[in-house]
Every structure is written in C-alpha cells, then in structure tokens.
Amino acid sequence: MRRLPIFFLLDVSESMAGDSLRQLQQGLERLVRSLRTDPHALETVYLSMIAFAGKAKTLTPLIEVASFYPPRLPVGSGTALGVALEHLMVEIDKNVIKTTPDRKGDWKPVVYLMTDGKPTDNIANALRRWQKYYKNQVSLIAIGVGQYAALDTLRQLTDQVLHLDAQTEEDFRKFIDWVSQSVVAQSRSVSASSNEGVNLAKLDDSIMSKIGDLSAAAKVDEDFVILTGRCQNTRLPYLIKYERMPFNFDGGNFSMRLDRYNMAGVMALESDYYELSDDSMATPTINTDALVGGAGCPHCGNPYAIAACGNCNQLMCIRGEGDARCPHCQFENHFGFSEGEGFDISRARG
Ligand SMILES: [Zn+2]
Ligand SMILES: [Zn+2]
Incomplete structure (x- = not known):
C-alpha cells in the first residue's frame, strides 16, 4: 500500500499562545477523530507533527492515522520560518519513500503550514532550497492566521496560500473540518485515480480566503x-x-x-x-x-x-x-x- 504522507508544520510562537493554541490543540484531536472514521484515510494517510518557534522540533514522526495521538503543543519564542523549512526538508528526505525503478514510493507528500507572524530569521537560503528541490515534489498549503501573518513570504513558498480569519471557536472548528475533508479528499483521489494534484475541500469564505493578489492583503503593525x-x-x-x-x-x-x-x-x-x-x-x-x-x-x-x-x-x-x-x-x-x-x-x- 502506498502511503500518503501529511506533515503539519505548526507555528507555536508566543503570539499563538492562549486561545489560538488551545483551539489548535482541540482541533488536532477533532481532526484525528474524523480521519479515523474514513476508510481511505485509515488505509493511506500517515501524519507527522512538527512545531516551530525559534527552533523546530518533530513532535510526532510520520505515523499511520490509527496509531496517531495528537501531541501536546509546546510554546516557544520566535518565528524562525527558515529553520522550520530546513527541518521540514530533512524530515521529508528521511521519511518519505521515493519511487525507484523497482519500487513504487509514497504518494506526493502534503504539508499544511500554519503561521500567524512574520519570520524572525533569514529565510533566503531555505527558500532557495525549497523552490529548487521541493516545491514541485511536495504540495504545500500555507495558512496565514490572523491579520499579522506574512502572506507575501508564504506566497514565495507555494501558490496555495490561504488566509484564516477565525473569530470564534465555531469558525475554528469549521477550519479544522475543512482540513480533515481536504485530507480525506486527497486520500480518495490518490487511491482512485493516482492523481497527485492536491485536492482541497471547498473553502468556507466566511472564515477563509484564498490569497491570489497580495496587494489586497493589508500590512499592519503588531498590536x-x-x-x-x-x-x-x-x-x-x-x-x-x-x-x-x-x-x-x-x-x-x-x-x-x-x-x-x-x-x-x-x-x-x-x-x-x-x-x-x-x-x-x-x-x-x-x-x-x-x-x-x-x-x-x-x-x-x-x-x-x-x-x-x-x-x-x-x-x-x-x-x-x-x-x-x-x-x-x-x-x-x-x-x-x-x-x-x-x-x-x-x-x-x-
Ligand atoms: Zn512565581
Ligand atoms: Zn538576572
């Protein structure tokens, strides 16, 4: 059975602490519960959780849905996106099985990156490496949370940039449901048609918008x-x-x-x-x-x-x-x- 590796790269910087992190923690539990009810996800989806602040850390290495338990999310200082990307690339190299002439490897991995701030480190080198070797091999969905997310930076990583503006717990639950529906859709589509394009569930545009034109995204000071x-x-x-x-x-x-x-x-x-x-x-x-x-x-x-x-x-x-x-x-x-x-x-x- 070919695996569908899904990586979550989660910003756990101080600005996420409090409600955002608590909702994300509950959200991960909800996500796993719902993935466990889907036969396609149970069969193909492998999950990994990576947290980053000033440093990055793998909380859960790639593991099948049935054995996955959401880790407790830590908090750290800084938003080192460059460090996080480097860590992600190492994890992908280490864990994703490549297709060779005598073996079918894993399906194209999907990464959900969530961040609410501007990078505090220099991401130029990591960005260059990502664009050169990974951008076409990995489906990256970047989710900017709230009004301070550096959407322009995320756009350099991927064309799939979403902006999440969840004002209430209910909004956040809708967002988590969207993630699980998207993961399920992806696992069905790889099983059914070997189609490796990324499948996302329909967006609820009251909480999330796809960022196409960045001039529309306002830049605000931290408040x-x-x-x-x-x-x-x-x-x-x-x-x-x-x-x-x-x-x-x-x-x-x-x-x-x-x-x-x-x-x-x-x-x-x-x-x-x-x-x-x-x-x-x-x-x-x-x-x-x-x-x-x-x-x-x-x-x-x-x-x-x-x-x-x-x-x-x-x-x-x-x-x-x-x-x-x-x-x-x-x-x-x-x-x-x-x-x-x-x-x-x-x-x-x-
Ligand atoms: Zn004290
Ligand atoms: Zn002192």
Whole structure:
C-alpha cells in the first residue's frame, strides 16, 4: 500500500499562545477523530507533527492515522520560518519513500503550514532550497492566521496560500473540518485515480480566503506586546500579553500617536518553552511606561510578575519589596518601588 504522507508544520510562537493554541490543540484531536472514521484515510494517510518557534522540533514522526495521538503543543519564542523549512526538508528526505525503478514510493507528500507572524530569521537560503528541490515534489498549503501573518513570504513558498480569519471557536472548528475533508479528499483521489494534484475541500469564505493578489492583503503593525518571565520559586516560564490601545494626542499645533498597551492576560508555560526558543536573537525592548496594568505570577501566586533583574534584565516574579534571587542568572536583587520611573524590559520575539 502506498502511503500518503501529511506533515503539519505548526507555528507555536508566543503570539499563538492562549486561545489560538488551545483551539489548535482541540482541533488536532477533532481532526484525528474524523480521519479515523474514513476508510481511505485509515488505509493511506500517515501524519507527522512538527512545531516551530525559534527552533523546530518533530513532535510526532510520520505515523499511520490509527496509531496517531495528537501531541501536546509546546510554546516557544520566535518565528524562525527558515529553520522550520530546513527541518521540514530533512524530515521529508528521511521519511518519505521515493519511487525507484523497482519500487513504487509514497504518494506526493502534503504539508499544511500554519503561521500567524512574520519570520524572525533569514529565510533566503531555505527558500532557495525549497523552490529548487521541493516545491514541485511536495504540495504545500500555507495558512496565514490572523491579520499579522506574512502572506507575501508564504506566497514565495507555494501558490496555495490561504488566509484564516477565525473569530470564534465555531469558525475554528469549521477550519479544522475543512482540513480533515481536504485530507480525506486527497486520500480518495490518490487511491482512485493516482492523481497527485492536491485536492482541497471547498473553502468556507466566511472564515477563509484564498490569497491570489497580495496587494489586497493589508500590512499592519503588531498590536500586542508579549513579555516572558520566569517564576522565582518554581523556575518555570510564563507569558504576559498586552494589547495595544491607540491613543491620539492632538495638541492644537501638533498631534502625535502614543501607544499604550493594556494588560490582556498571563499564562503559565512548561519548561519545554526554552527548548523551542532561540536565545541568540536580538531582543526588542519596550518601556514599561507604555504598559498599563500589572499581573501576578501564574505559577506561585507572587503578586508581581514583571520585575526586571538588575543584572540580566530578564523578568521574574517577586512577592514585593525586598531581596530576591534572579532565576535566570542567580543575581541577588534588591527590589524597592520607585514612582513613575519606567524601565526597559525585554520583549518576547513573537
Ligand atoms: Zn512565581
Ligand atoms: Zn538576572
């Protein structure tokens, strides 16, 4: 039986953390449940899950649908699409059986790439290699999620670029159903007609649109800030998310746009966050004056999750005023409160 390899290349950068990642996690479970009810998919489809942030990691190597269990999705820092592509190409070379004169290999592999941001690394080399050796051998479906996805970059990888704008859980479920219908359609078509063109289910255009002309795709600035810190007591990482609220100041003779960011939520992370994060990248900073609202530590309940170490400038949680050892660099800090003095802290890299 010839296999139909399906790879999922999933962006698990910090901007996906929270609702998006939870919905994706539930979505994968829904996807697998539905594939298991289809005899063609059960017979031919092999699935692999790869997650990427600053680094890429295979969560599940290529395996038949009946034995596939959705892995827990991790979170990391960065959106290294170049690194992710390199990793994908290695996985394809390693796992996909090529057709030779005396053997029929696997069907043409299909890749579903999902990302919600701009690449944080240089993708030029990976892109060149992809275009030269893989683009025609692999069906890549690139799905840009939300308004900040770099659709123009995705267009260089494939003609199949879709833009997903899922506002509700129901929208996201429809999207997942579309993926499973597309996978099923593909497995039927290879079984029936040996046709290797990619088959996608009909799009529900209320949540998804095919991107043909990119001039129509608006480019927007990021409007959230994500900070990462580490719990002083458990040493586990956490994320703090702020959302932009634009504020226009009109002073008669001049006007300016000030950006303020409102506290939107805190989220506990697991230690595998560090595994998928690339520490070598330059870290953008933001002044705390721009941030409105604080947060407590989601791991230990310390009331202040945004205390910056005086030595390494990384964030940690503290109980309040007094001495605290930095969980990043072990520096002994003394924290006191000062009025109105903002300080620059490290931003996560999305
Ligand atoms: Zn803590
Ligand atoms: Zn430190």
